[in-house]
Amino acid sequence: MPAYTSLKPHWFHILLSLADANLHGTAIMEEVLERTDRELRLWPGKLYGALREMADAGLITEVDTPDDAPTEGGKRRFYGITGEGRRALTSEVERLAAILQLAHAKGAGPGGV
Amino acid sequence: MEDAFLALLRLDRARGGRWGALRCWCGAALDAVVRGGGSRLRATIGGGREHSLDEDGRGGEIMGSLTSDVRFAVRALRRRPVFTLTATLTLAIGIGANAAMFTVVNGFLFKPLPYEDEDALLALYAGNPSLGWSGFDVNPANAWDWRGRASTLEDLTLFNEDAHNLTGGDVPEMISSIRVTPNFLSVLGHQPSLGRDFRPDELGEGRDRVAILTDGFWERRFGRDRSVLGSTLTLDGEPVTVIGILPAVFLFHDGPTDLYRPWGLDFASLARDRHMANAIARMREGASLETARAELEAIAGGLAAEHPENEGWTVEVTTLRHDVVGDLASAASVVLMGAVGFILLMACVNVANLLLARAGGRSREIAVRVALGAGRRRIVRQLLTESVVLAVLGGVVGSVAAVWGARATVAALPASLPPVFDFRMDHTVLLFTVSVTAGAAILFGLVPALGATSPRSDVLRAGRRTGPSRGARRFGSTLVTLQTAMAVLLLVSGTLLMRSVSGMRSQDLGFLPENVVTARISPPEAQYRTAAEVSAYWEAVTHQVRGVPGVTDAGTTQSHPLMGSNWARSVRIAGQDMSEDEARTVRLTLASTGLFEALSFGMVEGRTFTDRDVADAPPVAIVNEAFVERYLGPDDDPLAQTLLGERGWSASVVGVVRDVRERAVDEVPEPSMYLPMLQSPTRSRSLVLRTVGDPGEVLDAVQAAVWAIDGDVPLANVQTMTSLVDDRIGGFAVIGYLMGTFAFLSLLLGAVGIYGVTAFAAGQRTAEIGVRIAFGARREDVIATVVGDGARRAGLGLVVGIALALVAGRAMSGVLVDVSPYDPVTFGAVTALLAVVSGFGLWIPAHRASSIDPVEALASE
Numbered sequence: 001m002p003a004y005t006s007l008k009p010h011w012f013h014i015l016l017s018l019a020d021a022n023l024h025g026t027a028i029m030e031e032v033l034e035r036t037d038r039e040l041r042l043w044p045g046k047l048y049g050a051l052r053e054m055a056d057a058g059l060i061t062e063v064d065t066p067d068d069a070p071t072e073g074g075k076r077r078f079y080g081i082t083g084e085g086r087r088a089l090t091s092e093v094e095r096l097a098a099i100l101q102l103a104h105a106k107g108a109g110p111g112g113v
Numbered sequence: 114m115e116d117a118f119l120a121l122l123r124l125d126r127a128r129g130g131r132w133g134a135l136r137c138w139c140g141a142a143l144d145a146v147v148r149g150g151g152s153r154l155r156a157t158i159g160g161g162r163e164h165s166l167d168e169d170g171r172g173g174e175i176m177g178s179l180t181s182d183v184r185f186a187v188r189a190l191r192r193r194p195v196f197t198l199t200a201t202l203t204l205a206i207g208i209g210a211n212a213a214m215f216t217v218v219n220g221f222l223f224k225p226l227p228y229e230d231e232d233a234l235l236a237l238y239a240g241n242p243s244l245g246w247s248g249f250d251v252n253p254a255n256a257w258d259w260r261g262r263a264s265t266l267e268d269l270t271l272f273n274e275d276a277h278n279l280t281g282g283d284v285p286e287m288i289s290s291i292r293v294t295p296n297f298l299s300v301l302g303h304q305p306s307l308g309r310d311f312r313p314d315e316l317g318e319g320r321d322r323v324a325i326l327t328d329g330f331w332e333r334r335f336g337r338d339r340s341v342l343g344s345t346l347t348l349d350g351e352p353v354t355v356i357g358i359l360p361a362v363f364l365f366h367d368g369p370t371d372l373y374r375p376w377g378l379d380f381a382s383l384a385r386d387r388h389m390a391n392a393i394a395r396m397r398e399g400a401s402l403e404t405a406r407a408e409l410e411a412i413a414g415g416l417a418a419e420h421p422e423n424e425g426w427t428v429e430v431t432t433l434r435h436d437v438v439g440d441l442a443s444a445a446s447v448v449l450m451g452a453v454g455f456i457l458l459m460a461c462v463n464v465a466n467l468l469l470a471r472a473g474g475r476s477r478e479i480a481v482r483v484a485l486g487a488g489r490r491r492i493v494r495q496l497l498t499e500s501v502v503l504a505v506l507g508g509v510v511g512s513v514a515a516v517w518g519a520r521a522t523v524a525a526l527p528a529s530l531p532p533v534f535d536f537r538m539d540h541t542v543l544l545f546t547v548s549v550t551a552g553a554a555i556l557f558g559l560v561p562a563l564g565a566t567s568p569r570s571d572v573l574r575a576g577r578r579t580g581p582s583r584g585a586r587r588f589g590s591t592l593v594t595l596q597t598a599m600a601v602l603l604l605v606s607g608t609l610l611m612r613s614v615s616g617m618r619s620q621d622l623g624f625l626p627e628n629v630v631t632a633r634i635s636p637p638e639a640q641y642r643t644a645a646e647v648s649a650y651w652e653a654v655t656h657q658v659r660g661v662p663g664v665t666d667a668g669t670t671q672s673h674p675l676m677g678s679n680w681a682r683s684v685r686i687a688g689q690d691m692s693e694d695e696a697r698t699v700r701l702t703l704a705s706t707g708l709f710e711a712l713s714f715g716m717v718e719g720r721t722f723t724d725r726d727v728a729d730a731p732p733v734a735i736v737n738e739a740f741v742e743r744y745l746g747p748d749d750d751p752l753a754q755t756l757l758g759e760r761g762w763s764a765s766v767v768g769v770v771r772d773v774r775e776r777a778v779d780e781v782p783e784p785s786m787y788l789p790m791l792q793s794p795t796r797s798r799s800l801v802l803r804t805v806g807d808p809g810e811v812l813d814a815v816q817a818a819v820w821a822i823d824g825d826v827p828l829a830n831v832q833t834m835t836s837l838v839d840d841r842i843g844g845f846a847v848i849g850y851l852m853g854t855f856a857f858l859s860l861l862l863g864a865v866g867i868y869g870v871t872a873f874a875a876g877q878r879t880a881e882i883g884v885r886i887a888f889g890a891r892r893e894d895v896i897a898t899v900v901g902d903g904a905r906r907a908g909l910g911l912v913v914g915i916a917l918a919l920v921a922g923r924a925m926s927g928v929l930v931d932v933s934p935y936d937p938v939t940f941g942a943v944t945a946l947l948a949v950v951s952g953f954g955l956w957i958p959a960h961r962a963s964s965i966d967p968v969e970a971l972a973s974e
Contacts, residue, residue: 026117032126043144044117076116 007092010042010050015059015081015089022063024076025051051079059085120565132540154831184497189499196471197503200464203515203865204507206858207460210453212546213518214851218446219545220523220536221438227364227533227863228433230395231303235405236436237269237392238429247429250388253380255423259392264414265400271376274367276797278637279334280825287635287829288330288348288371295375300395302363302856308357308915310340311375321377324348325357330371335842350639352954360560366437366531369390385422393433406430414590434699437531445848452606452855455599457553459862462592464503465557466866468496469564470873493562500558501551508550515546522851527843593870597947598917600863604943605918606751607856609925612939614849616931617842623773623782625713626834631673633829634819635797648794650822657818658802663811664836668708669790669798674773675837676799684786686744687755687763694758697744699736700775700783703744705790709770711803712834719752719768726789732764733789738772740784756786764788770966799829800828808833845928860950867954871903875958879965889969899959907951911944918943 007015010032017023017031028051029042054060063080074078081089118141125133130380190197237256253271272293279286295311304310305325315323326335335341345352353374376390379677409428417423479492516538523536553593588848634652651669660668672680680701708714711722717738726733734756754766756935772782790798797954800819804811816828841847875882882895922934932939 022773028122029117030124033121041121041140042117043121043141045144047117069370 205510207457208511212515216519234433287827305357306360468561496562504554601914603859622705629834666711672942715771872958
């Protein structure tokens with residue numbers, strides 16, 4: 001049974017962008033912006049606040065900078081998803097899927113009422 | 114963090130240009146505020162970790178100290194709520210007045226007209242320099258030749274207003290239409306939202322039985338029923354097919370209309386001296402106003418040679434924007450923006466004063482901080498941050514006020530304004546307000562901040578509370594002079610304009626507009642074919658209407674005063690030795706019996722028209738005073754004159770009427786001639802009624818009376834004469850009232866400013882005054898000490914202000930009505946008012962100083 005408390009949307013998107021690659025802050029912001037068709041903007045304050053809080057919560061962790069990362073403008077800090085983070089992501093996806101199923105059953109959504 | 118922001122900014126700028134970038138900045142600012150992230154970030158930065166979460170440590174530090182500056186400023190402002198409130202409200206007045214005014218000006222001057230690529234659109238008129246005629250309607254045949262020959266023009270369209278009787282529904286209705294060439298919509302860059310556009314072959318006699326409805330008419334008459342498309346309307350008894358419906362966003366500057374129809378004329382067969390169309394042309398890419406004008410003038414020259422009727426006529430070319438916006442709106446925009454600029458300057462001066470006063474009080478604190486090693490730049494930045502926080506507060510409050518101010522101003526604009534202006538706030542207004550706010554913050558913040566931190570070693574040594582530096586004090590008194598001068602300037606200009614507005618209202622129009630109502634009626638040609646039938650219809654209507662209770666007089670005319678009609682005729686005066694082509698041009702008004710009474714025209718001598726002035730009676734005419742003055746000699750008896758016209762027409766003058774303002778409230782009366790309606794009847798007329806009491810109360814009965822004669826003939830443009838007068842002076846009245854409001858604000862700000870400076874200066878001298886009183890100084894001496902300097906400064910301000918107002922008055926003299934730009938009453942009243950207000954501003958602190966208890970004053974040391 002999936003959890004019914006939801007993950008904050010921007011936490012969810014940050015986890016999603018780290019699901020298949022370790023990224024630095026700006027790259028996360030750009031990935032989310034691109035993926036959501038420019039709908040979700042992670043403003044710097046929100047992004048770095050979330051990264052800190054998520055690191056504190058053990059969902060993500062700072063990882064070594066890849067050797068091929070460009071270094072101009074100072075060293076960038078890269079983040080990766082933790083096991084805990086992956087579990088939170090999976091549970092959120094299941095929760096959303098369950099809602100989707102429920103909605104379809106009630107005839108809501110595209111093509112529905 | 115900076116990287117992330119810059120990446121966002123790059124994206125936004127690439128996508129949305131400057132507007133996108135602005136949005137990004139705003140979003141980031143909001144983000145910073147919402148997150149309140151400063152403290153957390155600083156905790157992280159200072160947390161001793163080798164790498165901060167931030168990718169650029171320095172950026173974070175600046176952000177951190179900025180946040181702490183803002184917090185510090187907010188705390189400092191919260192400690193002194195009265196100061197903060199005063200400063201915020203003062204700035205809100207300045208910024209709000211600017212933002213509101215700019216919203217309106219933006220709508221006039223900067224927002225594009227609702228046409229595609231409007232910069233390429235030109236308005237064309239006919240002019241005849243040899244006769245001194247300008248801005249005439251163009252001749253369609255000539256204009257069609259311009260269109261065919263000009264290489265600088267991509268296309269050209271012709272339009273003119275028309276009206277139709279729409280029958281077949283519950284009640285007949287007179288609807289307004291605009292006759293256009295089939296390319297009309299495409300020239301303006303629009304198309305119907307439903308149905309189709311006109312086809313080129315739908316131009317010309319008998320081919321014009323198609324119509325495109327406007328969205329408003331579709332809604333009003335058909336409740337947005339789509340089935341009206343393809344249906345047939347009965348217009349003037351003819352079937353007309355609805356082929357399209359325009360989108361709601363289509364607005365045309367010539368005023369709201371119900372439908373568009375093609376011209377029912379064959380341009381090729383039209384005489385070249387019939388000037389009857391308005392023209393809009395679209396320039397080709399690469400063409401400019403100058404090249405288009407040069408080419409069109411050359412073509413018009415050629416046409417004058419080809420067709421003798423074009424002799425002397427040429428084409429006048431201007432941009433459509435200039436044609437629509439007009440000179441008054443442009444000039445007024447500049448004047449009003451100047452006025453609100455002054456208001457903002459006064460507000461800044463006041464806040465600078467307040468800050469100076471505070472900085473004086475804090476000089477010891479600042480000196481201590483400097484002595485302890487705080488950099489001057491750091492302290493200036495801190496003080497400037499306080500100014501910025503104040504400005505933002507003022508900006509926010511001012512913007513809210515501006516929304517209301519702009520709405521009120523727009524609501525007051527005359528109804529006859531072209532409906533194409535968009536006065537909603539947009540990003541330009543936002544950008545303007547933000548820059549004004551930022552500019553204000555720097556303007557009022559920098560001087561006090563720099564002054565407060567100038568190196569002054571004596572502050573600490575003195576060991577007591579000290580006042581501001583001498584430079585700052587001098588700055589303060591200069592501000593008083595400046596403010597007084599600006600207040601005088603605005604008060605005098607505002608008063609002169611307000612008096613002009615009331616001058617216009619009370620101006621003798623030659624008729625009494627009160628209790629008069631007019632309606633336009635046009636009996637359809639299908640039912641009333643002959644002149645006799647038309648006359649009979651009008652006789653019956655007038656008779657019926659006169660019987661309505663509440664109606665005291667009723668008459669008809671082809672054009673009532675202020676309607677803007679331009680009928681003219683050339684006449685000669687029998688006995689005056691002049692050739693045919695020296696004929697006098699006179700305005701022509703056709704008047705039925707009862708019209709002069711309904712409008713309360715004043716007769717100078719002779720009689721008005723009576724029922725005996727019928728078609729087969731001897732022709733008669735009435736002339737106005739301007740006619741007598743201009744065309745008759747001092748010894749000529751006007752009532753002994755006979756007027757001669759074309760084709761053997763002649764009429765004897767039977768009366769002289771006082772001059773009537775026919776077109777504008779402030780026009781110079783032109784020589785005019787009135788002819789009896791029965792001797793030259795017209796089909797379309799204005800029914801003019803005078804009522805006892807409110808004309809609105811008899812309207813239903815009047816309408817019923819008209820329909821009792823023929824239920825298929827509608828009434829249009831039913832309006833009171835006073836509303837027409839209001840509309841004619843509306844634009845000017847708005848300017849007058851705005852200037853009056855600004856004058857009041859300037860008086861308020863000026864008074865606050867003088868009070869502030871004096872109170873502050875007196876406060877700084879509390880100890881000195883205490884000593885004086887202890888040694889037996891009289892109250893009057895103390896008051897004189899405190900008031901003296903301020904009074905001198907205010908006096909100087911008055912003199913400077915009066916000088917400026919004299920210059921401004923001369924510049925305004927062209928628009929002033931009924932009041933001299935040097936009107937001594939206005940100048941005297943303003944001077945007295947300011948003297949009283951400044952007196953109060955000076956007296957209150959002086960009075961307080963003179964009641965100082967010397968023991969307390971000295972003990973406070």
